[in-house]
Amino acid sequence: MSPVANEGLAYVDALHNLARYLTGNQTDAEDLVQETYARALRAEHQFTPGTNLKAWLFRILRNTFLSLYRRQRHDPTVGGLDTVEADAQGAGIESWLLGDIELDRLRKVVGEEIEAALMTLSEEARTVVLLDLEGLTEVEVADIAGCAVGTVKSRLARARAALRQKLKDYAR
Amino acid sequence: MTCDDVRTRLLDYQRGRLPLPTQAEVRTHLDACADCGRAEAVEQELTSVLEHRLPQYPASLALKRRLAAEWPARAVERSWWSRWRPALVPSLAVASVLLMVPPILYYERATSRAASERASLVGEAVNDHLRVLSSQHPLDIESGGLHQVKPWFEGRLDFAPVVAFEGDAEFPLRGGAVGYFRDRKAAVFVYARRLHPISLLVFRAEGLAWPTRELTRIGSVEAYTTAERGFNVIMWRTRELGYALVSDVDARDLRQLAARMAGGQ
Numbered sequence: 001m002s003p004v005a006n007e008g009l010a011y012v013d014a015l016h017n018l019a020r021y022l023t024g025n026q027t028d029a030e031d032l033v034q035e036t037y038a039r040a041l042r043a044e045h046q047f048t049p050g051t052n053l054k055a056w057l058f059r060i061l062r063n064t065f066l067s068l069y070r071r072q073r074h075d076p077t078v079g080g081l082d083t084v085e086a087d088a089q090g091a092g093i094e095s096w097l098l099g100d101i102e103l104d105r106l107r108k109v110v111g112e113e114i115e116a117a118l119m120t121l122s123e124e125a126r127t128v129v130l131l132d133l134e135g136l137t138e139v140e141v142a143d144i145a146g147c148a149v150g151t152v153k154s155r156l157a158r159a160r161a162a163l164r165q166k167l168k169d170y171a172r
Numbered sequence: 173m174t175c176d177d178v179r180t181r182l183l184d185y186q187r188g189r190l191p192l193p194t195q196a197e198v199r200t201h202l203d204a205c206a207d208c209g210r211a212e213a214v215e216q217e218l219t220s221v222l223e224h225r226l227p228q229y230p231a232s233l234a235l236k237r238r239l240a241a242e243w244p245a246r247a248v249e250r251s252w253w254s255r256w257r258p259a260l261v262p263s264l265a266v267a268s269v270l271l272m273v274p275p276i277l278y279y280e281r282a283t284s285r286a287a288s289e290r291a292s293l294v295g296e297a298v299n300d301h302l303r304v305l306s307s308q309h310p311l312d313i314e315s316g317g318l319h320q321v322k323p324w325f326e327g328r329l330d331f332a333p334v335v336a337f338e339g340d341a342e343f344p345l346r347g348g349a350v351g352y353f354r355d356r357k358a359a360v361f362v363y364a365r366r367l368h369p370i371s372l373l374v375f376r377a378e379g380l381a382w383p384t385r386e387l388t389r390i391g392s393v394e395a396y397t398t399a400e401r402g403f404n405v406i407m408w409r410t411r412e413l414g415y416a417l418v419s420d421v422d423a424r425d426l427r428q429l430a431a432r433m434a435g436g437q
């Protein structure tokens with residue numbers, strides 16, 4: 001019996017969460033998850049036992065999303081991320097002051113704000129942030145996103161810097 | 173290590189991904205450099221915001237039901253055995269030094285058969301519950317209370333289902349239906365927990381390979397609790413009757429209900 005059929009359904013909540021953040025609405029998210037499982041069952045012989053089933057399912061979900069949804073609609077945030085610069089990181093009185101203010105601000109951030117900030121990022125950036133939260137390794141994330149490990153690292157760093165910037169903007 | 177070196181490694185540092193010497197170097201720098209220490213606190217806070225405050229969107233019950241209903245039923249087979257195997261193999265390896273090989277093979281085969289028997293009992297219970305969920309008219313009799321539902325089964329079954337739990341505000345009784353469990357008829361009592369239906373299947377236990385290990389005491393019975401395809405399952409038997417409680421309510425709630433049912437038996 002394949003691990004896919006045996007344990008695949010155990011990851012439905014995590015898959016749905018990513019699908020919801022990729023599609024932005026529940027109907028599309030549910031369709032995406034259903035299609036992901038349909039494809040996973042068709043491809044179950046391609047899963048290598050002993051490797052991370054959750055990561056494998058995430059990869060199918062992302063590929064399904066790219067093939068089914070991304071082409072259908074204009075995504076205003078694609079490419080937006082790269083234009084956001086990380087914070088100035090110089091030393092000195094200004095940066096420690098900013099650091100304290102930012103920390104104070106972050107402590108008061110509410111769920112809606114962090115969600116809104118995340119949704120302004122590109123799909124790729126959202127994906128690395130969420131997969132990182134799921135506890136996947138950089139190698140697994142790279143495999144899911146179809147890029148190099150170094151790219152995952154820099155994407156994640158830029159995405160997090162962009163989140164911090166957004167959250168700061170909301171505070172104004 | 174410069175401040176820039178440290179800043180670019182902060183996330184890896186917090187995730188423990190750096191080689192140990194580098195990890196220590198970053199630690200030393202953070203202890204000495206207030207700026208980087210602050211930057212680290214900000215990163216940590218962002219992680220905490222994402223982990224604790226970012227809204228989570230778990231799959232809806234409707235989606236879980238749809239997926240479970242479409243999921244290949246063969247997924248049930250062997251799942252128990254494959255979970256057992258890792259624990260069993262070392263002890264078998266030791267035993268094989270002491271015993272001859274044939275008895276071990278026999279033991280393995282027998283254990284495997286018992287495990288797959290048990291898995292198929294659980295699978296059957298989940299299938300029955302799915303039939304209740306997917307049926308247009310799941311209930312043959314709507315509940316006016318247990319005193320109406322129980323007599324309704326008379327003449328429709330070849331046994332009397334012993335069920336004492338009337339339902340209460342938390343777990344109201346919705347009704348009943350006649351179903352099948354494997355080769356035999358079953359009384360299906362449908363309770364609810366808020367919007368979640370819960371099936372209680374009652375059937376003759378005779379001739380079924382009942383779980384004898386990993387049992388937990390609930391009320392006055394030794395129950396077997398497990399989960400299958402997103403549903404929690406609790407099974408127990410009295411002398412003649414087998415009981416299976418199946419639902420997507422969480423395990424704790426289901427146990428509470430089982431305790432109410434098994435308490436009076």
Ligand SMILES: [Zn+2]
Nearest residue numbers: 175205207208
């Ligand atoms: Zn520094």
